[in-house]
Amino acid sequence: MTDNTEHETACPVPSRLSRRNFLAGLSVSAAGAAGLAAAGTAHAANETSTTGAGSGKSEQVSETDKTIPFDGPHQAGIREPAQANGNVVGFTVRRGVSADDLRRLMVIWTEDARRITAGKHPLADLDEELAENPASLTITCGFGERFFDLIGKKQHKPDWLAPLPAFERDELSDEWGQTDLMLQLCCDDQLTLTHATRHMIRSGRAYVTPKWIQMGFLPRAGSRGGGAPRNLFGLKDGTVNPGSEREYNDIVWIDEGPEWARGGSCMIIRRIAFDIADWEKLDRASRENVFGRKLSSGAPLTGEYEHDDPDFNKLDQYGLPVIDPTSHMARATNPEDKPTQKLRRRAYSYDLNLNPAVDDDYNQGLMFICYQKNPLDQFVPIQQRLDKIDRLNQWVTHIGSAVFVCPPGTDPTGADGLDTYWGQSLFES
Amino acid sequence: MTDNTEHETACPVPSRLSRRNFLAGLSVSAAGAAGLAAAGTAHAANETSTTGAGSGKSEQVSETDKTIPFDGPHQAGIREPAQANGNVVGFTVRRGVSADDLRRLMVIWTEDARRITAGKHPLADLDEELAENPASLTITCGFGERFFDLIGKKQHKPDWLAPLPAFERDELSDEWGQTDLMLQLCCDDQLTLTHATRHMIRSGRAYVTPKWIQMGFLPRAGSRGGGAPRNLFGLKDGTVNPGSEREYNDIVWIDEGPEWARGGSCMIIRRIAFDIADWEKLDRASRENVFGRKLSSGAPLTGEYEHDDPDFNKLDQYGLPVIDPTSHMARATNPEDKPTQKLRRRAYSYDLNLNPAVDDDYNQGLMFICYQKNPLDQFVPIQQRLDKIDRLNQWVTHIGSAVFVCPPGTDPTGADGLDTYWGQSLFES
Secondary structure, three states: OHHHHHHHHHOOOOOOOOOHHHHHHHHHOHHHHHHHHHHOOOHHHHHHHHHOOOOOOOOOOOOOOOOOOOOOOOOOOOOOOOOOEEEEEEEEEOOOOOHHHHHHHHHHHHHHHHHHOOOOOOOOOOOHHHHOOOOOOEEEEEEOHHHHHHOOOHHHOOOOOOOOOOOOOOOOOHHHOOOOEEEEEEEOOHHHHHHHHHHHHHHOOOOEEEEEEEEEEOOOOOOOOOOOOEOOOOOEOOOOOOOOHHHHHHHOOOOOOOHHHOOOEEEEEEEEEEOHHHHOOOOHHHHHHHHOEOOOOOOEOOOOOOOOOOOOOOEOOOOOEOOOOOOHHHHHOOOOOOOOOOOEEOOEEEEOOOOOOOOOOOOEEEEEEEEEOOOOOOHHHHHHHHHHOOHHHHHEEEEEEEEEEEOOOEOOOOHHHOEOOOOHHHHOO | OHHHHHHHHHOOOOOOOOOHHHHHHHHHOHHHHHHHHHHOOOHHHHHHHHHOOOOOOOOOOOOOOOOOOOOOOOOOOOOOOOOOEEEEEEEEEOOOOOHHHHHHHHHHHHHHHHHHHOOOOOOOOOOHHHHOOOOOOEEEEEEOHHHHHHOOOHHHOOOOOOOOOOOOOOOOOHHHOOOOEEEEEEEOOHHHHHHHHHHHHHHOOOOEEEEEEEEEEOOOOOOOOOOOOEOOOOOEOOOOOOOOHHHHHHHOOOOOOOHHHOOOEEEEEEEEEEOHHHHOOOOHHHHHHHHOEOOOOOOEOOOOOOOOOOOOOOEOOOOOEOOOOOOHHHHHOOOOOOOOOOOEEOOEEEEOOOOOOOOOOOOEEEEEEEEEOOOOOOHHHHHHHHHHOOHHHHHEEEEEEEEEEEOOOEOOOOHHHOEOOOOHHHHOO
């Protein structure tokens, strides 16, 4: 427990300022949040310059080895363009660990994440060189349902933080199931990412043990064509994503329910196995009909460019809809009367290693990660639609599922009423 | 077998020109090889501009998504700076596959690799978009010992192509053992790499089945400090590597033994498990003493810069050698009377996924890949020295081992007497 002692000595929990008034303003006022970003707690502003001001139309995997500010009103690793590699670790709390231990873990983890995302090695870590190339490293934390029981704060759990309703086609395995805590680490350098992941596991090992690690990747930024990155089916994934601050306020950042969670987000991770060997038997026209978009550009079959709006009423020469109403895109598109059925998607492909004993068992697929205010209004109705009818279902199987609430962002001094460590206002409420 | 038919129709085996006279010249004349490169079969020349003319002192993971020419006197993927990601696949030949089938496989694989490394999708592959971002993709082929039995060419097998002599500390598992064939695929874009790997497996599946895939990564180019990339111990790995054409001729490219193999190379892959949890308990001074180099710069403990020559005679204030003679660097350095005991090292880190059931069982380590003329003169005596005494042994365990002969390079028209497909002159000898 040397690590923990060192941490606590070096980083006592600062007394915290009131954040209640601050957040009351934040949740209703985009202008307020913009002002805050300008004032310096600035990762939202920082990434705006990467994606283009509020357009949301040019998401690219980031390429430089810059740093992304850890602190700010929201956690980093949600709004920023997805980095080239991502690890998500699900943790189980060890037996006998107390609420105060878990508070201590949050202090340690927050301080370590703050340092390592800035390119500084954490205090208990001697691997200076493995931390010196941050390459846009972000570390994002989430709490599972049982965490609230363990810290004795059941009454402060968001209503929606519970197992998702069963979907008919699910073939979930506990191997990739719900955990008490979650860390999402994303980076453009896989060595930095591997070291940071190992460090965070080691740093928390007195209190939590990893149940699973999901490792994923995306095409490099600068891959031809731009727009959303492709998955292992060759499909552009994440074309319809929020872009502007306003869209993030509408879709992603929590602004109701328990007060401590405002400015946070709900993260869902679904592990989706791809039957790539069978998919590859389809000709290109069939693939496009299943998807509803063109393979080359990602444009709707009725359009020319990736971000063109689909025209679901357009008919072909035989009087049939150009976009099959059972295509993945048509089914995933939110109905006009449900404008909030949208998600911040931040998926990664996975390639776990093929099973050599079985021909074409590639063990590849998608870590579908999404962020939203409330899964019961967003992911769940969308997935219920897809579960019922989606031509893509023939080639995809959901094998893992977990839901977390990500606490809001932090500030090391508690400025602007922000928490100094992940979940501070939950622990203190 | 549609794939194969298509391939054969589209790409009949061209009649081949004599390469005997050409190679007789090549093996003794650096000037001849340089002339050849200038004439257009040019990957050696191409990468010279990346590493700096013949210095060998600035190897960096390449970063752009350029193409590396597939054809040339030597296979690509050996001399070029290591890309950010590498997959090595070991294949077993299926029962009942004939020598002629294996010749057909080489024709198919060569043509597919030629296209996909150029950013064009192979003829039997509909995933145009997954191939369009080559990102320095290279595909390199090697033959295991049994391959020669299977094609009835035992008499043309290099003498050294046999199981390596046993090393005392080895804990080899057949899971990562010798195979009949090997493909090394390296790329700066993991999506492109994953697709290319899947394509090559699929393309050969009538004849060969993968026994293992080893997936590895390196830090991104541009990581601070330059020089050799770091491994998961934080150590710079590959500082002493050949650089100039002359060094490659001296150390890497085969110039004796069976004539068909001249211009090829011997590839060894050793899977080395790292006990990272125990390594991390060492303080920095101990780590440096074990390694013989500084952690920060990679310089010998007697020097200032990574590429400074070590001074094994230098004593500290207590009269002890500054570089411990049992350190990894001291033991790995070739004796002055054995100038050929050198290797082209092209190692990748691996991170297979931790074992959550065991604390600190990270399942991480190194895919140690090296190229050389003759392992009996190069890898074997070096490894025998390390196996006997090397302070680093406490933290590393060799768990996999395989040896391959990589045939020389190719040219699609057979120009300059080169093979049109991998191993053509072996099949025809």
